[in-house]
Amino acid sequence: MINFLDLKKINARYALELKQAAAEVIDSGWYLLGERVKVFEQNLSNYCGVRHAIGVANGLDALRLILRAYIELGTMNEGDEIIVPANTYIATILAITDNRLKPILVEPNINTYNLDIDQIESKITVRTKAIMVVHLYGRVCWSEKLETIAKKYNLKVIEDNAQAIGAQWNGKKTGSLGDAAGFSFYPGKNLGALGDAGAVVTNNDSLAEVVRALGNYGSKVKYTNLYKGLNSRLDEIQAAFLNVKLKYIDQENQIRRQVARFYCDNIKNQQIILPSVSHGSITTDPSHVWHLFVVRHPKRDKLQEYLKAKDINTLIHYPIPPHKQAAYREWNNLTFPVTEKIHNEVLSLPISPVVEKKELTTIVNAINRFNSF
Numbered sequence: 264m265i266n267f268l269d270l271k272k273i274n275a276r277y278a279l280e281l282k283q284a285a286a287e288v289i290d291s292g293w294y295l296l297g298e299r300v301k302v303f304e305q306n307l308s309n310y311c312g313v314r315h316a317i318g319v320a321n322g323l324d325a326l327r328l329i330l331r332a333y334i335e336l337g338t339m340n341e342g343d344e345i346i347v348p349a350n351t352y353i354a355t356i357l358a359i360t361d362n363r364l365k366p367i368l369v370e371p372n373i374n375t376y377n378l379d380i381d382q383i384e385s386k387i388t389v390r391t392k393a394i395m396v397v398h399l400y401g402r403v404c405w406s407e408k409l410e411t412i413a414k415k416y417n418l419k420v421i422e423d424n425a426q427a428i429g430a431q432w433n434g435k436k437t438g439s440l441g442d443a444a445g446f447s448f449y450p451g452k453n454l455g456a457l458g459d460a461g462a463v464v465t466n467n468d469s470l471a472e473v474v475r476a477l478g479n480y481g482s483k484v485k486y487t488n489l490y491k492g493l494n495s496r497l498d499e500i501q502a503a504f505l506n507v508k509l510k511y512i513d514q515e516n517q518i519r520r521q522v523a524r525f526y527c528d529n530i531k532n533q534q535i536i537l538p539s540v541s542h543g544s545i546t547t548d549p550s551h552v553w554h555l556f557v558v559r560h561p562k563r564d565k566l567q568e569y570l571k572a573k574d575i576n577t578l579i580h581y582p583i584p585p586h587k588q589a590a591y592r593e594w595n596n597l598t599f600p601v602t603e604k605i606h607n608e609v610l611s612l613p614i615s616p617v618v619e620k621k622e623l624t625t626i627v628n629a630i631n632r633f634n635s636f
């Protein structure tokens with residue numbers, strides 16, 4: 264059987280280092296807000312080329328805390344509008360509504376699946392305060408035009424960088440492109456902890472200070488509470504694991520590019536829509552770190568069942584768009600045709616630093632023999 268993602272195999276490669284790191288934390292007697300988190304924050308901010316990194320409990324909290332901090336700083340107020348792609352994982356949207364801000368959903372580009380930057384300007388109103396971009400599937404969503412719009416309308420740009428650690432635009436890493444960024448280290452992400460973990464990065468000193476306080480009960484000095492904060496901290500043991508794994512992220516992302524290249528070079532089935540990239544340059548293109556390898560097919564469910572019957576496991580990212588979820592029933596009558604088309608047609612094939620060549624060959628051969636007509 265071919266797994267979609269083999270986390271056991273991913274972490275087994277670093278088992279000795281990870282066990283050593285865990286043992287050190289256990290023996291230290293210090294489990295929160297300690298040296299390992301500090302070191303990870305330093306490592307992550309160096310890696311991204313930003314002044315501040317703040318470890319938090321997970322990726323959703325990273326995004327929630329950025330917006331909460333902007334509210335505490337008076338940059339945003341309840342009811343203000345945040346432009347966000349309609350085609351994203353629901354966490355992006357939850358971070359906005361949790362802060363009583365208003366998501367303004369914008370369609371993606373059908374080729375990149377990322378927020379269509381050309382549609383942003385027509386959605387801006389006097390209440391718009393930020394654009395939240397998502398580097399979906401590991402592909403950078405950024406352009407000079409985006410920078411120009413943000414400047415012209417005085418908007419913050421927040422990056423949801425849960426899926427794209429290590430990707431670059433014009434030599435700058437994702438996370439350093441906008442005003443602030445949220446990272447997820449959920450085990451299945453390109454940089455995965457062994458449990459939940461996340462981080463906020465920013466070059467803004469006051470934002471960093473407020474995020475740090477908010478994640479620790481709104482407190483800078485113990486038992487003195489400046490804000491109605493929450494408890495969202497990165498565990499020492501997860502930071503220790505992440506310090507081990509961050510060293511390998513670039514080489515792992517490069518293996519992902521090689522897997523993507525193999526798929527693009529060898530999938531010949533004309534009914535399959537491959538990711539729109541120039542095939543020859545996949546392994547040298549720093550703007551994509553291939554968190555997911557997503558193809559489209561008009562009979563997606565049939566393709567998934569066909570592969571399943573051959574013991575090849577695939578997933579759908581994502582089956583239901585946020586505006587069609589029961590959680591957002593107030594939007595259920597809205598239509599976003601491009602977003603809905605994507606959700607109906609996408610299928611994610613196995614991709615990871617440990618997927619084997621013979622597995623890839625099996626997958627490609629099966630796909631090339633699939634005929635739904």
Ligand SMILES: *Cc1c(COP(=O)(O)O)cnc(C)c1O
Nearest residue numbers: 321322323352354355425447449
């Ligand atoms: C994973 C993910 C999140 C949330 O991260 P968690 O660590 O699971 O809370 C947010 N946005 C996107 C795009 C994600 O893929």
